[in-house]
Amino acid sequence: MNKPSYADIKKKVERLSSLPTIPPVVTKILKVIGSEDISLKKIAEFISRDQALSARVLKIINSPIYGFPGRISSISQAVMLIGLGALKGMLLGISMFDMMQKTMIGLWEHSIGTAVAAKVIAAKVGIKEIEDASVAGLIHDIGKVALGICYPELYKNVIAVAKERDIYIVEAEEDIIGVNHAEAGSWLARKWRFPLSLVNSIEYHHNPSAKRPSMTIAIVHLSDTIIKMMGFGFSGDPFAHRIEQTAWDTLALTGEDLKGIFMEIEEAILSQETSIF
Amino acid sequence: MKLIDIKNAKPDMRLARAVENASGMILYGEGMKLTIPIIEKFNSLDIDSVYVEGKSEPRLSRERYLGIADIAFSKISNNPLMNEIKKDFTEYINSLYE
Incomplete structure (x- = not known):
């Protein structure tokens, strides 16, 4: 199969929610996420109407990904705590769960693990927007799902080639499709009017120096690598990406901080292995 | 300190962090020893996990x-x-x- 053109890929990825292979429930969620006049109240009503979705939202919001001090038992309370941008991202992550599993075995675990790591690092460096960092971790690889849905045969080939040639999945994507998941994911995030910090975290999570790295980009960049080192989930290849010096300097972590971060991530993974993963 | 799923909570374990409700009010303080009624209470409050004293078993070798x-x-x-x-x-x- 020939490589599609850049313009065709972009068009197809941006119209992802109208593809016939997308389950109706996901199409509905994507419509809500992308709607121009969406508000916290409307999202809360939408979630509350669907029992299965409500249960998933409450499970995730009460998991170590967020680390709220006590039990959150209602959707209205959950949406107030997390805020609109992070809530849209979380809904996207939840809606993509089944498709993540289909695209790549282990990608959901990698995404959850990265979200947990992002939360732990965000708390350590002391940023206010901890939920934004967690959500950025949860959906940083959403472009892999988008490419997998839009080009299922090509993406199977991407996964096979990355394995055969022992290369990064990003290299195989660029080689076979012509666009990598970070760029494809950012198209979606922009189309769905995600907050800029979320769009940038998706687009620059492998090369934060291309943009002056914000704290959130640097956090997702480090979380992605840490979760690979810790052997949790699978994101298309087993290789850690080099942490860029500018991102590392932005975070200003010490070796002792890192060891504490490893410990907290491991504890969170161990405690939740049977429930949310 | 280890974070455990409430399914694995047992009497005599000690809380390593206080359990709070959504408003941040402490329901059970750090150091409190778990009992069956307390664990049942966690279940009725839908609390999924708690921090207890001790070290977790590593996930891998x-x-x-x-x-x-x-x-x-x-x-x-x-x-x-x-x-x-x-x-x-x-x-x-x-x-x-x-």
């Missing part, structure tokens, strides 16, 4: 952790920062088995 890290770092082994991070990770993994 030491060899497996270090083997995964060796592969993860194989493409970036000439980078001083990554070597430093790998050293910290190795020390952390070794500490799990002391």
